[in-house]
Amino acid sequence: MKRVTERMISWVAAGMLLLGAASYAQEKTEPSHASSQMKLTLGQKVKFSGQIVKRDPDSFVVRDMRGEEVVVKLSGATSIKEKKTNPFRGGKPYAAVDLVRGLEVQVEGLGDTDGSLAARDIKFTQTEYMVANTVESRVTPVEGRLGDTEERLTRSEANAQHISGQLDELREVSNIARGAAKAAQDTADSAVVGVSAANERISSVDQTTNARISAVDDFVVKSDVVLHFKVGSAVLSPEAKAQLDQLAVEAQAQKGYVVEVAGFASADGNADFNRTLSQRRADAVVQYLADNMVPLRRIVTPFGFGTKMPVADNQTRAGREENRRAEVKILVSKGLAGAEAQGMASIKNQK
Numbered sequence: 001m002k003r004v005t006e007r008m009i010s011w012v013a014a015g016m017l018l019l020g021a022a023s024y025a026q027e028k029t030e031p032s033h034a035s036s037q038m039k040l041t042l043g044q045k046v047k048f049s050g051q052i053v054k055r056d057p058d059s060f061v062v063r064d065m066r067g068e069e070v071v072v073k074l075s076g077a078t079s080i081k082e083k084k085t086n087p088f089r090g091g092k093p094y095a096a097v098d099l100v101r102g103l104e105v106q107v108e109g110l111g112d113t114d115g116s117l118a119a120r121d122i123k124f125t126q127t128e129y130m131v132a133n134t135v136e137s138r139v140t141p142v143e144g145r146l147g148d149t150e151e152r153l154t155r156s157e158a159n160a161q162h163i164s165g166q167l168d169e170l171r172e173v174s175n176i177a178r179g180a181a182k183a184a185q186d187t188a189d190s191a192v193v194g195v196s197a198a199n200e201r202i203s204s205v206d207q208t209t210n211a212r213i214s215a216v217d218d219f220v221v222k223s224d225v226v227l228h229f230k231v232g233s234a235v236l237s238p239e240a241k242a243q244l245d246q247l248a249v250e251a252q253a254q255k256g257y258v259v260e261v262a263g264f265a266s267a268d269g270n271a272d273f274n275r276t277l278s279q280r281r282a283d284a285v286v287q288y289l290a291d292n293m294v295p296l297r298r299i300v301t302p303f304g305f306g307t308k309m310p311v312a313d314n315q316t317r318a319g320r321e322e323n324r325r326a327e328v329k330i331l332v333s334k335g336l337a338g339a340e341a342q343g344m345a346s347i348k349n350q351k
Contacts, residue, residue, distance in 0.1 A: 038070045040111030071116040084121040166276035219331035227326045234280035256333040261302040266323040267314035279304030
């Protein structure tokens with residue numbers, strides 16, 4: 001593909017070389033009135049596209065398809081960059097010396113005091129630059145020789161006409177080269193579509209991952225027990241200790257768990273006494289769990305709620321017995337639980 005492209009560029013360059021020779025001869029024999037020069041007003045915003053037909057050290061002339069010309073002035077603030085065709089890389093910067101005759105450019109800027117265009121941004125494609133640069137490197141020496149032999153070329157109008165007769169064939173070669181460039185662009189566009197589809201899949205995976213991360217701080221109850229106490233007591237009964245032993249075994253089988261402990265009191269006694277008593281009951285549970293291999297880092301700060309949140313009527317004896325309690329829960333992160341369940345399902349499917 002690279003060799004084909006280089007060969008096509010060479011054909012186009014040869015055509016431009018012949019065209020330049022013909023144009024040089026014609027310009028010496030008769031004046032041209034086809035082009036007209038634009039005059040811009042001061043501060044006028046302009047975006048102009050065309051081909052560089054004349055080049056000076058600090059300026060150049062651009063001619064569009066309608067034959068209109070504008071003088072473009074360069075400055076230290078002028079940005080000269082490649083017009084990007086690939087969205088995944090930055091435009092290549094160029095220097096003022098790269099603005100050669102025959103180059104198709106897009107110029108943006110403002111009108112200055114003498115009606116010229118003070119360029120702010122100049123852009124062109126890499127393909128156009130390669131063609132124009134090749135033509136410039138070949139046409140310039142030819143123009144030098146033509147200048148030295150001007151009188152001989154004047155006498156060779158028949159030769160110039162013969163060269164002009166070959167231009168149609170060379171234009172066809174140029175069209176073929178442009179067709180190949182379009183096919184390459186279509187291939188690049190297809191690649192961009194593939195990358196977009198891959199990005200959508202990555203986005204879907206990211207959303208699933210973010211959902212799991214968000215669920216890490218959301219807990220579900222895996223197991224819970226309710227322990228009961230005697231009136232005014234924070235001492236664990238043998239039955240309560242047995243319940244905590246079983247809970248400790250279940251906790252150690254979990255991943256990413258925490259233990260929540262809350263103490264409560266019945267309406268016997270005053271409010272301050274009951275709050276202190278409920279806290280002592282919660283602390284007694286924590287002490288017993290820590291003594292039975294449940295790490296303290298797994299236990300959420302215990303809290304005594306006093307007579308708040310009763311589960312039964314404090315006006316009855318049976319209700320007060322139910323309210324003299326401590327609630328202990330094993331909580332597991334919903335995000336970790338979901339990931340573990342998905343992993344088990346994956347292993348099962350592989351089997």
